[in-house]
Amino acid sequence: MVELYATSASEAALPLKIGGVSVAEVATSLFLVAPFKGKFTQAATVLNTQMGLEWPAVHELKRMGGAYVLWFDHAHIAFMGAEPSVELARYAAVTDVSDACCIIDISGVSVRNVLARVTPLDVRAKSFNIGMTQRSMVMHMQASITCLGKSKFRVMVFRSMARTLVHDLTIAMESVAAREKKV
């Protein structure tokens, strides 16, 4: 029988460190959850009773140890590193999209300067703080961007865009590093 091995989305392109900013791929399960029509209350109750979590509001990230539950779009929330309880599937469409995305963590003191070059979001700490998640563009890619720490963000794009993501981040990181070099 043929043995199949999972490969990472970015393959050999990561990890990457340029100047004071590092990018590392995150190997995690990823599930999208969309409540069925009229079943939001039941789905939220199950999330609360089975997993001890409030349904994340717009832009909200909930942590559960190493696992994350976050607002994903107008209809979905996302589970990262945690499997949604089976019970939830009674009231919501639960989809395993683990192999559909490229997920990276980008960190370092200049991370906000790097992100400012690739997304139109206001990435200053006063507008995009720890525990906040937003949907926007990273260059021309649809992205989910989450602030995990003062100088740490998680960025998620479609898996088919993994190399483009690394390419665009590399250029932004090089540009920021070049500007920061003491003359």
Add this chain to the structure above:
Amino acid sequence: MRIECPLCGSRDRREFYYSGHASALERPDPDSSAEVWDDYLHNRDNPAGLTEDLWHHEMGCSAWLVVQRDTVSHAVLAVRLAKGDQL
């Protein structure tokens, strides 16, 4: 030009995809006459002034929005989620 998404907040126009007049939400009864369907599908006003368009927040929360704007001044006057409107 910026659009205030009710979910995401104020965002650049590039994040949105334009999809014509919001009258698309007022789908006629299936038994309506051919003239009514023809009007619904093909005929649009071209106002100089107030209009309501459908915009998709394609690079954001994926919600469909009804955007009220002024075609003369380009001012965006009001934005609401299309969800909940008759479809």
